[in-house]
Amino acid sequence: MQKIIFIGAGSIAEALIHGWVENNVIQPESVYISNRSNQQRLQQLSSKYGVQQLEGYEQLTGADLIILAVKPKDARLAMDAIKPFIEPHVSILSVLAGISIATIEDHLGERPIARVMPNTSATIGMSASGIAFNKLINDVQHAQYIQMLEAVGIVIEVEEDKLHAVTALSGSGPAYLYYLVEAFERVGTEFGLSKEIVRELMIQTIAGSAEMLKSVNEEPEVLRKKVTSPGGTTEAGIKALDAMAFNDAIANCIRSAENRSRELARGE
Secondary structure: OOOEEEEOOOHHHHHHHHHHHHOOOOOHHHEEEEOOOOHHHHHHHHHHHOOEEOOOHHHHOOOOEEEEOOOHHHHHHHHHHHHHHOOOOOEEEEOOOOOOHHHHHHHHOOOOEEEEEOOHHHHHOOEEEEEEEOOOOOHHHHHHHHHHHHOOEEEEEOOHHHHHHHHHHHHOHHHHHHHHHHHHHHHHHHOOOOHHHHHHHHHHHHHHHHHHHHHOOOOHHHHHHHHOOOOOHHHHHHHHHHHOOHHHHHHHHHHHHHHHHHHHHOOO
16 A cells, blocks of 8 residues: 555554554555644654655545544544545545444545544554445455554454444543543552552553453453452452442443444534
8 A cells, every 4th residue: 555644643543653653564654644733743743653744635646545533523524625635546444433434425425435443552553443344345455454453453343333332342441441540540549559559550450351351261250250259358349339330330431432422423
């Protein structure tokens, strides 16, 4: 792929650029980046990764792939702005939360389109991505996009409507885990431990637990019960979580994110 253009230069765009450049999936000189107004951000990414800054939309000519990576609220204006400059054969890879393939087709015309929801762990090759394709994606493009995303983590193909759930679970999921660690740090320091010690403990605890889920053929409930001795410290903690309706809080969190993704699809 000779020329890839990012429309938008936020955290997901940087995560993908970092992962792809680091893993030699793409050559930085073939990547162009743009955003609406933050020239300093473009200069930062250009200096850090060796990618090119898009000087104007006329440089969209000759693109092989355009990656839509703006904020969802800016998506429709951005698509309308670039439409006159995109050649009919150019395919689109969208990382826009909630913006449907049909909406992209309305603004950019019928063309090969893939929607993917990665997360920022693509930076370290650990993204969990969901992807959906329109009917104009051919077998070569399908394989190519899957390969590109597998270079920065795992990718699972789903029906487009299920991307709302993927967005809520794995797209937003890192933020919820970071929020959990913030809570552990706050209470850990109350007991006299330094934030650095608490963080080191929690990083290893989360990494170890994730590896157990990945490597051991047992359900999360079984693994939880193995840690939870009757009358012990873990049971006391679980009871406190139950008293605060922990499961309901998590369910509301995911449902709210999934619902917001659907609102963005409707332009709300």
